[in-house]
Amino acid sequence: MPSPETEPALALAGVSHSYRSRGGTVAALGPLDLEIAAGEFVTVVGPSGCGKSTLLRLVAGFAAPSSGSITASGTPVTGPDPARGYVFQQHRLFPWLTVAGNVGFGLRGLPKAERKARVTELLELTGLGDVGRARPYELSGGMQQRAAIARALAPGPALLLMDEPFAALDAFTRERMQEEVRELWRRAGTTVVFITHSVDEAVYLGTRVLALSGRPGRVVFDRASGLPYEEQPRGGQSFAALREELTEVVRLAASAA
């Protein structure tokens, strides 16, 4: 029996998924074999419709794969679990709760005072210290996505799943948020799987960069990268090189689809 520390944070074995639709079944993803170690920041790029969201939903346990198995830290994934936090592309904050109420949603088990302290801490951490009492729709897009991240972090997940979380943001906000997420990850050490359609974002954030082929998505590129550990990743030669290489891979994947 391997101990939990040596177990990968996430392991996919022969995972594929297809959707039933009017014209029969559509193969959306895989087959896919993948192991992710604890502490990795894995970014996933791929052409639109190649199954990136499908992959993340399966890992989250929102749906069961058509075939194959998924285990997180040695435990089979059978459904959603607070050990795996999820950040949606559209923030999906609960509109009937305040920002603080959203962040506290996953802390029901805690005593009230402890819960309040934890919510305050998370709001501070994500730069939302003074908008806890606001409603989600009163926030800007960037703040909404920060609140969604705070909400997902609240139960202390071992794995954070993010599906194009910054796709709807303007360029300035987006860069800021990338910087903040990198900071968060460096401090908290949570394992992250981060979907994006931006090659630049993938290279900037990923300690491991994956690219998927066109539908059904398979891994066609898998590269470890030290860039996120550097102070100014964007400046250097290796950033430009990896970015160029990945751009070419995605272009090929997209045209082959």
Next chain:
Amino acid sequence: MSTITAPSENTTGEQAPARSGAPSLWRSLALRAGAVVALVAIWQAVAMARVWPPVFVPEPAAVWEQFLRTTGEGVSGYTLQEHLLVSLRRILLGCLYGVTGGVVLGLLIGMVPTLRALLGPLVTFVRTLPPLAYLSLLVIWFGIDEEPKIWLLLLAALPPVAVATADAVRGVHEDYLNAARSLGARGHELPLRVVLPSALPEIVTGVRVAVGVAYTTVVAAETVNGVPGIGGMVRDAQRYNQTDVVVLGILVIGLSGLLIDFLLQTLDRRLVPWRGRT
């Protein structure tokens, strides 16, 4: 009303939507008052033209006199206030039971496919019936006192709420459920913590429709042994050709209905401040 301090990123042009405040409230009040004044003016003009005799179209002044008389010495044995209060109590009780039953039934129909197949058609069937169609049956079952009237209003108020709730429940975005479950919510907690609140906008709209239906139904409910009650009062007045009292009764029902709807709209803003903003 809380104002949000703009973070620096807002300088890039992102703006949180502003909340509409109290002025629109007064504006809508003024508009309502204006409409009432205009209607009374037209009414006065028609009555003064004497196209029809006063027994058909009484003057506003005659109705006003009846208002003073019925609020003082009363009519059909009760004052106007007493008639109104009894009617309002029936509407309140009928709606209370109807809305509660409608929300519960809607939740069940929306979430349990078997119950949807069983109860869905029944609710639709009752909804299409005019309440008067089953009043006689209710009288046979429950007699002629309060019971059949409350039941009638309940049956009138329940279907709109049930249908609105069921539709809203089925329309709950699955990512709200996914988000809640990945935040540790258990299956049995979802109806109260996610499904119901996310369906709240439609439910509140359903409640407004239900109260409206109950209002239009109460007069019918009070045609059988309806005194005290506005409907009973109107029916008595009709027997003795007291057109001014009939008109007075109609006005009281209409105006109190407007007031209640206004209160419900206020409640809506309080309960569902996110309406149209997600």
